[in-house]
Amino acid sequence: MAGDQRLSHTDLAVLAPVGAADPDVLQPTVVQPEDRQPAAVQSAHPVQSETAGQVDPRRWRGSLLAGAVADALGAPIESKPIDQIREVFGPGGITGLVPERDGIGRITDDTQMTLFTAEALIRAHAQQRREGSSDVRYSTQLAYQRWLHTQGVPWEKARGPKNLTATPDGWLMGVPALFKRRAPGATCFFALKGYGQTGEMGTFTHTLNNSKGCGGVMRAAPAALWSDDPAAVFEIGAMTAALTHSHPSGYLPAGALAVMVHTLVRGGSLADALAACRAQLFRWNGHEETTAALDAAVDLSGRGAPTPEKVGTLGGGNVGETALSIAVYAALATNDLNAALLVSVNHDGDSDSTGAVCGNLVGALYGEDAIEPTWLAQLELREVIEAMAADLLAEFGPRPPADDRWATRYPKD
Ligand SMILES: [Mg+2]
Numbered sequence: 126m127a128g129d130q131r132l133s134h135t136d137l138a139v140l141a142p143v144g145a146a147d148p149d150v151l152q153p154t155v156v157q158p159e160d161r162q163p164a165a166v167q168s169a170h171p172v173q174s175e176t177a178g179q180v181d182p183r184r185w186r187g188s189l190l191a192g193a194v195a196d197a198l199g200a201p202i203e204s205k206p207i208d209q210i211r212e213v214f215g216p217g218g219i220t221g222l223v224p225e226r227d228g229i230g231r232i233t234d235d236t237q238m239t240l241f242t243a244e245a246l247i248r249a250h251a252q253q254r255r256e257g258s259s260d261v262r263y264s265t266q267l268a269y270q271r272w273l274h275t276q277g278v279p280w281e282k283a284r285g286p287k288n289l290t291a292t293p294d295g296w297l298m299g300v301p302a303l304f305k306r307r308a309p310g311a312t313c314f315f316a317l318k319g320y321g322q323t324g325e326m327g328t329f330t331h332t333l334n335n336s337k338g339c340g341g342v343m344r345a346a347p348a349a350l351w352s353d354d355p356a357a358v359f360e361i362g363a364m365t366a367a368l369t370h371s372h373p374s375g376y377l378p379a380g381a382l383a384v385m386v387h388t389l390v391r392g393g394s395l396a397d398a399l400a401a402c403r404a405q406l407f408r409w410n411g412h413e414e415t416t417a418a419l420d421a422a423v424d425l426s427g428r429g430a431p432t433p434e435k436v437g438t439l440g441g442g443n444v445g446e447t448a449l450s451i452a453v454y455a456a457l458a459t460n461d462l463n464a465a466l467l468v469s470v471n472h473d474g475d476s477d478s479t480g481a482v483c484g485n486l487v488g489a490l491y492g493e494d495a496i497e498p499t500w501l502a503q504l505e506l507r508e509v510i511e512a513m514a515a516d517l518l519a520e521f522g523p524r525p526p527a528d529d530r531w532a533t534r535y536p537k538d
Contacts, residue, residue, distance in 0.1 A: 180350065182518055183492040184390040188346055189514045190507070191462060191488025192239065194500045195480030197222055197230040199470035203308065203477050204443075207433040210471060218433060218471035222503050230503040233307035235481040236510070237275070238344035241268040242365055243513045244297055244535070246347050247520045252537045254525060263287075264538050265365050266326050271295060273317040275304045283317070286324040288538070296534050300509055308477075310340035316369035329363070332371035337414075339448035341366025343478045345379035346485040349386035350521040358387045359405040370445070373411025378445035381406055381415060382482060385453075389489035395456055398486070399423070418450035426457035433472045441474030448475065452483035462487045462495040 201223045202210050210218045222230035245261070245268035252259035266285070271293045274283040280293050297303060316333050320326065327333040348362035362383025366376035384405050385398035393401070399419065406412040406419075421439055428435070431454070439454060440447030455469035469483030470476040488496065501507060519526055520535070 179353070179392075180390045180518065180521075181392060181492070183494060184392075184489045185350070185518060186511065186514045187462075187488030187491060187493035187496065188349070188386055188390060188485045189239070189243075189488065189510050190493055190501065190504070191466065191484035191491075191496050192346060192481045193232050193236040193484065193506070193510050194222070194230075194496060194504055195466040195469060195484035196232050196235045196477045197504060198466055198500070199476030199478070199480035200231055200233050200307070202470060203233075204441075204473070204475060206473050207437070207471065210433075218467070220467065221497075222500050224503050228503060229505045230500065231307065232505050233477045234309040234313070234340075235343040235478055236506070237303055237305075237307065238269070238272055238313070238340075239346060239481070240297060240303070240506075240509065240513055241272045242344050243347035243517055244268050244295055245365075246351055246361070247516055248295070248535045248538065250351075250520050251525070251531065251535045254527070255532065256537070259537070261361065262326060262328070262364055262368070266320060266368055267538050268295075269313075269317050269368060270321060271298060272303075273314070273321065274298075276306050276309055276314065278318065278321065283321045285320050294536055297509075300506070302506055302509075310338055312336040312338045312375075313340045313369045320368075327368045327371055329367055329376070333369070334371050336370045337372035337374035337444045337446070338370055339378075339443055339445050339475060339478045339482075341370040341375045342378040342382050342445045342448050343481050345383050346386050347517060348379070348383035349390060349489075350517050351383075355384050355387055355401050355405055356408075359384045359402075363409075366445070372445075373409065374414045374444060374446045376445070377406060377409055377412055377415045378418075378449040380409075381419070381449060382452075382485060386485055386489045389486065395453075395486075395490060399453070415446045415449065418446035419453060422450040422454035422457065425454055431455065431458040431468045436468065436472040437474070442472070442479035443475040448478050448482050451479040452486055455479075455483045456486045456490065459487075462491040463497045463500075 202219055224230045245265040249259045249261035249264035270283045270285055274280050274293055345362040345365055348358055351358050351361045359380035363376045363380035366379035370376055381402045384402045388398040388401045406416055425435055436451055439450045442448040442451045452469055455465045459465040459468055465483055465487040466480060470480040
């Protein structure tokens with residue numbers, strides 16, 4: 126995800142959401158289960174379809190898996206001109222995963238960071254249940270600091286001044302394949318390195334930069350499960366992005382994606398998802414670019430069959446609002462999950478990130494069974510992604526685990 130732009134510093138408007146009392150104070154919205162049966166859930170990823178509440182587990186797993194598949198589809202052609210893509214792969218562009226010699230299709234930083242967003246939200250939510258309070262923003266910051274550590278930054282430089290642990294915790298630290306650099310975005314990298322030095326967290330009002338790179342939206346899908354309330358989902362999604370991207374078009378598309386996935390995994394249509402997303406976007410200052418980008422996607426989807434040239438008219442996908450609009454366009458202009466993923470990556474722009482966001486959407490629309498099985502079979506870290514998807518369903522389902530094993534797997538902060 127090298128297309129994560131650092132923009133020149135211009136004057137920033139006040140970025141507070143309209144009507145939000147204090148955007149710097151975020152607390153988890155915990156839905157207490159009506160019937161607590163903690164002993165019912167003992168294993169790490171035990172959730173059954175009937176215990177997942179309103180969320181369709183096949184759609185939820187589809188969202189995370191298709192996001193990762195499309196991240197891997199787009200990785201070899203990230204920022205490559207479409208003419209060059211056609212020269213190498215034929216007139217139809219890339220038509221499948223390009224595995225390395227070991228047969229594995231590699232994911233990139235988009236999927237890595239999505240896993241850390243997921244882990245953070247589970248940890249904050251579980252801590253809230255155990256202790257009565259938690260700080261989801263701080264949990265997310267620390268999760269991203271753990272990701273930064275996987276990128277080669279020593280823990281004592283990554284952990285930040287408030288955290289004195291000798292080693293990073295959490296089960297993702299035990300996944301050696303995550304300790305790989307996959308073209309991480311510069312904005313994410315430097316914002317998180319800055320936190321490691323100063324402890325300053327990026328918020329809607331405390332800005333770190335003026336970046337609207339797509340590094341915020343590409344990792345936000347797990348926020349879809351945070352709450353039954355779309356407004357809370359939007360705010361949490363945007364909050365996770367604002368930790369590193371301070372321009373509204375860097376963080377509002379993250380909230381928008383989270384609400385769209387929130388709607389889709391509950392059985393909604395793309396039209397429902399767009400309506401829910403617009404209803405939230407309009408409440409926030411600085412939404413105009415993101416709203417216009419969504420309008421452009423909808424308009425273009427009514428203009429015949431998709432082509433890479435048409436995708437190119439929406440932008441390059443290296444900033445938040447165009448990554449979202451290309452993903453939405455690919456979903457609207459097709460009627461098949463895999464066709465949507467190919468539309469979302471075959472263009473001149475930031476293919477892995479536009480793919481990842483599109484995969485989050487169409488996976489939630491069509492469900493995991495619609496994903497091309499040969500792509501899933503080649504997907505790097507498939508088991509880790511499936512385990513995290515299951516853990517999210519467990520934590521945010523009607524009977525979240527309360528056993529010691531869960532507290533060990535998802536400790537505080
Ligand atoms: Mg990437």
